[in-house]
Amino acid sequence: MSEENLLDAIIAQAKLSKKQTTKQRKIVETAVKLFAEKGYANTSTSEIAKFAQVAEGTIFRHYGTKDNLLLSVILPFIKDAMPTMAESVFSGIMTQNTACFEDFLRALIKNRLLFIKENKEIFQVVVKELLYNDELRKELQPYFFENIMQRISKVITMFKERGELIDVSSDTLLNMIFNVVGSYFVSRFVLQLAYSDMDEEAEVENLVRFIMDGIRKPSQGM
Structure with a gap:
């Protein structure tokens, strides 16, 4: 996007x-x-x-x-524009000297954080409706899965094959990452829970470190 x-x-x-x-x-x-x-x-x-x-x-x-x-x-726009916007995001992130999965994860979180900040009220409405509207979730799920989740899963698989990530299924790793990052965005922008006094950059680094500590493959010497 x-x-x-x-x-x-x-x-x-x-x-x-x-x-x-x-x-x-x-x-x-x-x-x-x-x-x-x-x-x-x-x-x-x-x-x-x-x-x-x-x-x-x-x-x-x-x-x-x-x-x-x-x-x-919003919904017709998401359906029509999601493929093009997703391609723009992922091609941009994967050309930013993405040497490791941690680089990819950090760039993705920063990219979506900026996007949600610029479109906070839309994000709040959509998330609220998704929480309570089963029909809407079913309607948007295929678009989200095909354009977002599958792309991230392919990136995870690529870095798994390079030996960077723990040996569990890509879908499992994807769910772990999505649950942590999604919860962060919802708690910050929808629930608007109070955070610590640390700046945004530090928040992102803590989030990346927390995720990577759980999915990074241990060094052979450890």
């Missing part, structure tokens, strides 16, 4: 959509612009209705809630 703001990319895609009525396109474009300018939490459906020149009831009739309105534009 690129490091640009997702809302800008979503606006561009929404303008090209032929699946919505003129009124729906106006609502979507207005909503996303307001989200980008004021923040998702600070934008009300009444403001969206005012600037889109529609009744607030029209928004509720088409989308039900503000979360559903945002998801209605």
